[in-house]
Amino acid sequence: MVNNFWFEAKNINCFKNGVRVIKDLNLKISHSENVILIGPNGSGKSSLIELINRNIYPVIANESKLKIFDKELINLWELRKRISTVNNEIKNRINPYLQVFDLILSGLYGRYCYIQNKSESDFYKVEEFMNKMNIKNLSNKYFSYLSDGEKQISLIARALIKKPDVLILDEPIANLDYKSKFFIVDKINELSKLNTKILCVTHDISMITEIYDRVIMLKDGKIIADGYQNKVINRENLKNLYGIEVEVTKKNGYWNINRLSK
Template sequence: MVNKFWFEAKKINCFKNGYRVIKNLDLKIANSENVILIGPNGSGKSSLIEVINRNIYPVMANESSLKIFNNELIDLWELRKRISTVNNDIKNRINPNLPVFDLILSGLYGKYGYISNKSERDHYKVESLMENMNISSLSKKCFSYLSEGEKQISLIARALINKPNILILDEPIANLDYKSKFFVIDKINELIKSNTKIFCVTHDISMITKIYDRVIMLKEGVVIADGNQKKIINSKNLNKLYGIDVEVIENNGFWIIKRLSNDNYKNSDSNSSKN
């Protein structure tokens, strides 16, 4: 029987620099789901990605367990084939003069530079992927000449070249202007046509679109809400998540936050002055 979950955590706790960043996490993510994890800065989102990628390890106890693709003993090489992660740190590793075609092709070899011995099959894979993603026009452009949105999509294409089961997107629209932000969101939405499932991590509610079957809210290392976005995205949950007084509105499949008051800042300032 094929296990339907690619990630299964039971009561795991994780520490970084002596601080508990994941607290008693119970979480299962199905192979069939596109999932978005949302939370404020410092909520433990990046730490959860590190757990998945085996960069940090939970403190195991009798009642705790962690399985990825149904395995507790995880082969890192196998994991890298099945999960691809795109984060903003990757941009710093890339030669600014590297053409987009070669950047994407380098993903076949687990590198970030020019590959000298390219086969016809490699060429075909890259051309087909770029055509499917409608980014063939970027092929010969050097990485440094791309817009921030184009850079992000090029990195996502590189991550997809090996056809992973899961694509992890870590803050894919952080620091983008509105044009680049919408470009990236639209391209990510188009990826639903592929068999790759998306696990997107963000603090920005505008990233949540119809392609996501499930929304998970994380605050201070704890899941505070989890389920269908129609059920989970509401003013009460967002007020709890961000600690601010807001109203959330759905508009043509997108979510918009409206600020209601700044009393929480006043209370915070008042409390800090007393301490």
């Protein structure tokens, strides 16, 4: 029997430095859905990513269960092949004078440096992939010369080149100007046409576009809302999530929140 879920958590609790960062997590994510996880800073979003990537482990209890790709014990090498994560710390690992083409190619080798003995098939694979993502114009640019938005999409392309089952995007538009934000949001929307499913983690409601089948709201390590966009995104849930009175609107497939008077 084929399991429909790549992630299954039942009554999961996790601690970091003595603090419970994941509280009674019950969550299933299927192979067929793009999911966006939204919550304020300190809500446990990064801890959930660490749990998925096996960087932190749950407390073992009789009633708890954690499965990734239907395995309670999964080989870390298999996990790295099947899940790619892009976060803002990766930028610091990149040689500023590495060209974008070589950066993306390095993803095939699981490294962040220039690959000396690349095969001809890998060369064509990267060329074809950059054409598909419509970023061929970045090919020969040095990483340090890119805009913040271009850096982000180059890292996303590097993560996707090995065709993972799941792409985790950790705050993909954090610290970007409006032009770069729109650039990244548009590119991520285009990525939904690929076979890789997206788990996007953000505090910014403007990231939520039509490609996401499901919205999960996380606060203080607990899920407080979970479901379709039009069901979950409302004034009451956002007040509960952020602790402020807001009004929420949707226009041309994009959500916006405005703060109401104090």
